[in-house]
Amino acid sequence: MNREPYLLPNGRVLRYSFRERLIHWMAGISYLYLLLSGLAFWTPWLFWIGVVLVGATVARELHPWFGILFMIAVALMYNMWARQMRKTPSDKAWWDAIGHYIRNEDDQVPSADRFNPGQKLLFWGFFVFGILLLISGLVLWFPQYIPWNVHVVRQISLFIHGVSFLFTVALFIIHVYMGTAMERGAFGSVIRGDVSRAWADHHHHSWYEQLLRNSTTQK
Amino acid sequence: MSQAATEIVRISGHAGTVPGAGLNREFAVCKLVDTTTCIGCKACEVACLEWNGYTFTQTTFDNSYQTMPETAWNYWNLIKFNEHEREDGSLMLLMRKDQCMHCADPGCLAACPADAAIVQYANGIVDFQEANCIGCGYCMSGCPFNIPKFSPKARKVFKCTLCNDRVSQGLEPACIKACPTGCLHFGTKSEMKELAETRAAQLRDHSGHRDAGVYDPEGVGGTHVIYVLHDAKHPELYGGLPSNPRVPILVQLWKKPLRWIGNFGIIFGAVGVFIHYLRFGPKIVKADEPKTEGEGQ
Amino acid sequence: MTNGWIDIKNTDMMLIMGGNPAENHPCGFKWAMEAKRNRNAKLISVDPRFTRTSSTADLFCQIRAGTDIAFLGGLIRYAIENNRIAKDYLVNYTNAAFIVKEGFKLPEDGLYSGFDAAAGKYDTSTWNYEQGGDVSGKANSAGSASSAPAGLPPNVAYDLTLQHPRCVFQLLKQQYSRYTPEMVERITGIPKDQYLKAIDMFTSVRKDGDMKKVATIIYAVGWTQHTFGTQIIRTAAMIQLLLGNVGRAGGGVNALRGHSNIQGATDMAGLYDSLPGYLKAPTPADADLAAYLKRVTPTASKPTMWDSFNYYSNTPKFVVSLLKAMYGPAATKENGFAFDYLPKVDRDYSWTHIWDDMYNGTVKGMMAFGMNGVMIGPDTNKNINALKKADWLVVGEIYPDETSEFWRAPGITTDEQKNIKTTVYRLPCAGFAEKDGSMTNSARWVTWKYAAVPPPGNARLDQDIIAQIFLRVRDLYKREGGKFPDPILNLTWNYADAAHPPLSQLAMELNGKALAELKDDKTGQVIKAGQQLPGFAWLKDDGTTMCGNWIYSGCWTEAGAQIQRRGTEDPSGLGVYPNWAWSWPANRRVLYNRASCDPDGKPWDPQRKQVWWNEASQSWAGNDVPDFKPDSNPKDHMGPFIMNPEGVGRLFAPIGVLADGPFPEHYEPIESPTKNLFHPDQSSNPLVKKFKTPYDKFGDPAEYTIVCTTYRLTEHYHYWTKNNPMNVQLIPEPFVEIPVELAQDKGIKGTDKVKVISARGEYIAKAFVTRRLKPLMIDGKKVYPIGLPIHQGFRGIAEDEGRDARTPANLLTPAVTDPNAHTPESKGFLVKLEKA
Secondary structure (H helix, E strand, C coil): CCCCCCECCCCEEECCCHHHHHHHHHHHHHHHHHHHHHHHHHCHHHHHHHHHCCCHHHHHHHHHHHHHHHHHHHHHHHHHHCCCCCCCCHHHHHHHCHHHHHCCCHHHCCCCCCCCHHHHHHHHHHHHHHHHHHHHHHHHHCHHHCCHHHCHHHHHHHHHHHHHHHHHHHHHHHHHHHHHHHECCHHHHHHCCEEEHHHHHHHCHHHHHHHHHHCCCCC | CHHHHHCCCCCCCCCCCCCCCCCCCCCCEEEEEECCCCCCCCHHHHHHHHHHCCCCCCCCCCCCCCCCCCCECCECCEEEEEEEECCCCCEEEEEEEECCCCECCCHHHHHCCCCCCEEECCCCCEEECHHHCCCCCHHHHHCCCCCCEEECCCCEEECCCCCHHHHCCCCCCHHHHHCCCCCEEEEEHHHHHHHHHHHHHHHHHHCCCCCCEEECCHHHCCECEEEEECCCCCHHHCCCCCCCCCCCHHHHHHHHHHHHHHHHHHHHHHHHHHHHHHHHCCECCHHHCCCCCCCCC | CCCCCHHHHHCCEEEEECCCHHHHCHHHHHHHHHHHHHHCCEEEEEECCCCCCHHHCCEEEECCCCCHHHHHHHHHHHHHHCCCCCHHHHHHHEHHHEEECCCCCCCCCCCCCCEECCCCEECHHHCCECECCECCCCCCCCCCCCCCCCCCCCEECECCCCCCCCEHHHHHHHHHCCCCHHHHHHHHCCCHHHHHHHHHHHHHHHHHHCCCCCEEEEECHHHHCCCCHHHHHHHHHHHHHHCCCCCCCCCCEEECCCCCCHHHHHHCCCCCCEECCCEECCCCCCCCHHHHHHHHCCCCCECCCCECCCHHHHHHHHHHHHHHHHHHHHCCCCCHHHHHHCCCCCCCCCHHHHHHHHHHCCCCEEEEECCCHHHHCCCHHHHHHHHHHCCEEEEEECCCCCCCCHHHCCCCCHHHHHHCCCEEEEEEECCHHHCCEEEECCCCEEEEECCCCCCCCCCECHHHHHHHHHHHHHHHHHHHCCCCCHHHHCCCCCCCCCCCCCHHHHHHHHHCEECCCEECCCCCCEECCCCECCCHHHCCCCCCEECCCHHHCCCEECCEEHHHCECCCCCCCCCCCCCECEECCCCCCCCCHHHHECCCCCECCCCCCCEEEECCCCEEEECCCCCCCCCCCHHHCECCCCCCCCCCECCCCCHHHCCCCCCCCCCECCCCCCCCCCCHHHCECCCCCCCCCCCCCCCCCCCCCEEEEEECCCCCCCCCHHHCHHHHHHCCCCEEEEEHHHHHHHCCCCCCEEEEECCCCEEEEEEEEECCCCCEEECCEEECEEEEECCCCCCCHHHHCCCCCCCCHHHCCCCCECCCCCCECCCCEEEEEEEC
């Protein structure tokens, strides 16, 4: 399971491997483009974004390609993390304490694993809505190939694409907020990959405990 | 639009009201297609191609006189043929000129996300401005008549313009000029509607077509291309003319309610997280507190 | 047409049969739509298939190809039986009251009296009127058979009560008494109820003696392309006389010509058996001009108290003026105006004979200008094999056509090509938009046309090519002499530029000019020598006038080119447009328009006044030029049909007017699925001859069970638009229309490749499975009809790319023709059908 040493010589903990970080940013950057170009098509008030992104026609051409890139990243992330994102018995207690979590009363929140249930929600949310975005997106990419006698598929795709986008953007707002302002140390974990032991102990206590038990410190 | 130039609003030294003041001038144009006198000659198909500068392409025989299965990005109007057998065993060869209907409430315009890619003029013409088209094809989802068609080469969508370039110069559309039997008429919407209703009444009274009527569907607010049909109760017989076309409900939902909810939600979310930060601040990890203002490096 | 295109808008009732104007004359068809829109006119479509014309019809009857006479004969019977006839018109304007000689026999057994089986033709002397004046009440008149002249008798016996058993009306009634609705159903396949509905609707214009309404009959090559085509049209003409529709606005017998200038071609004697203006061609029996003129100039034949203009009595004037136009000073009174220079037509030289003669070696070479003989057929294989035997072929065209490519038609191997010795010359010619000149439409309107662009590259104008040929042949004769070169050496050729004759000069020649000073004693008008003539009334038989075509006299007068006029006024609203172009004869738009008035000279329908007798000025006046002697008082009872010696319309066509009968009789096509139900022993037209080459084969109905017809589509024009991307886009491939039921029988689906086979050839195309043709019940037996368009061949855009089987439609058709007009039977022959 842990192929790399998680307890680093400098007393910090390796939270995310290089591979994990790379794939995360592949997903993140492509999602960012998708979001911006998508917003241009979503509402006339933000159409100017398309113009800024080297032209709306170019944005329309690139949007689906970035969508493919994004879904490859999502597939890779699934491959990497699906098992760790499974529902565990401890999740329920964590959700019950969500009020404390929001109010930053972290000592009232039960211990979390490597990924807390909030992160699990993010993962599965992007996975499920990502698939919906992919399927509806393929229809929207080549609407002329949908025969007229099933043309309602085009309309359904338009609607589902919008709905799915809204769900992912909600998750995205919270994810970015938490990953930057909200949770100090989190951003570094997806850039350099490491966090302090205290951070690991505070936010993902069960995982940290597991690490200590399995640890092989590296010189 | 050039009519506005002749409308007088003030007159010097003139006693009384300005003649014609407050008149409601009708700008709305309309093409009337009388399917009962159409002979399927395809002069309109060729005229449209030639006026708009498209070349002739290779087609395939498909058990019909119909030139191709649907309109195309470079073939904006098409006679659709249907051999219809009536209950009494007699046959009708129904021929309907298919092209953009120039709806008063266009589904294409509703669905289009690109600024000024689709415009609707006061005279009712709905025109694609290809310079602003981003080629997303949403208009194809919005149209209930299967009209906008994507060009793989230009990567944009095209359709009949009701010869806006001719109409704006006071000429009739090319198809109308070419029609040999005069089955196509052009004029103001009210003139054409009246002509159509008169013809439909004539068909009912003198030609034994009890269900003859005018096709001007309300579901899209009426159209600037209207049909006289032998059988207005069954428009689908005429090459799949939809009997109750509307801007698709999902497109309507996507365009207004979903967008409102979504935009509100996004703003609410963004503001919400800002307020959360103000109220609750960041999560503090105790052991890191003294030295960690940012993160471990 | 007796009437015209725009005139169709005046009609109340249209029978469109043997024609498909919506598809083949879409611009002209607008007038039929105008009649529907503005007058609630009814349209009856009778056709072997439900066409785009039928889609606008109030009533449609699907008829077996070739059974039109049965349909129309039954209509005559119905009209007479239900008294839906124009009684006064009938008695006064037709030969209904004339008595026919004793010895005349109707064709109950399929033959009229006088058939000579050995010669294969009729001695028509019994098809004649009797002499003697008023024989009403005399059941069997003393018929002075002994003193009967060889021609028409000058004082015809008549019975105005129409009761005499040998009056034309009674014979007509008897002739069509066999054509009951039951019989018509058995022959044509039209269910009796449907048939009765159609003929009831058509004849309803004369219901209760109403004379105001008018019906028109509109036809095209669906009627002419049969071995009895002329007789089909005759039946229609008789119906229109019976119903009093000829001469009326919105009425008449209206042929839709199939080319923008084919009317002009026939007007100028494009046919071997006529001279320009439909004058009869001389035969070897015409020893000299006098003998010829005696033969071809009719003398009046009528009841004595009636008057007959007999306008063809002026034939000598037309002929002499023509001869003066052709031979100028060389044509003198002394030498019979060079009558000897004219070729004497000794036999049938019509289209199918040309190819037969070529096959048999008597025709050595051919010049084909805009005429694709290989595609036209009939019996394309025969024509190709005839060309193989010819020494030379010259094709004047705008693109390489099948005729100029006959030597590499599909099926001819490269080895065989080496053995074809025919020298083929291809001359690039000018297209229609590249030449000026005139076009004469179906309505007889002669319109001058201007060239839009000059001919490209080395392409030349037709008249320049002909001029070169003429000038060089004349030169050769001058230098080398030869057998009787006089007609060539003395032919007038006075054009401003001999090598490039301006067509305007030709038009002026056709109009005619005075060769000496002429004076009209009645009006005092003088025409100087050299001036253009105002019209054919000025033509003389003494050599003082010249005129290239008497019916075109008036088209280019001293007042200018009448055919260039573009006046859009139509004061009467009848669509006459008297100042737009010029129609022959004398700018009359509706022929026989005197018949639009009752015997007192008052219009039958005051709403549509064409001409009328003006008592004050003692002359005929009108919104149209009266087709009549202008000062003939109605009291004098001059007949409206001024071109007939009788002065009246012919229900009975006497003597040899038509070779195969004075009344039309239903004959089966040469290849027919059934014996003739009226006379099985004489199924087909007894005058039809079959050629004897190996290619002139005919199918056994037991093997070839399907009735096939050929036709044209809107999207193409004959054989040249397959070279034009626009047309090829609209209809890209050949197909064959087959009924749904037949397709099911043979397991054929739409677009499957199928083969249509006749005794003469095979046509391969995609199947077009359609409801527009249904199986017919012919005398209780199910017969399938199929049809195919003629437009694709073995050279064209799709053909050159190998996208179709390259089989011309006329591979299938037989080389048998109508004995009067010599048109081939391209519609109604037998085939079988297989999957390919």
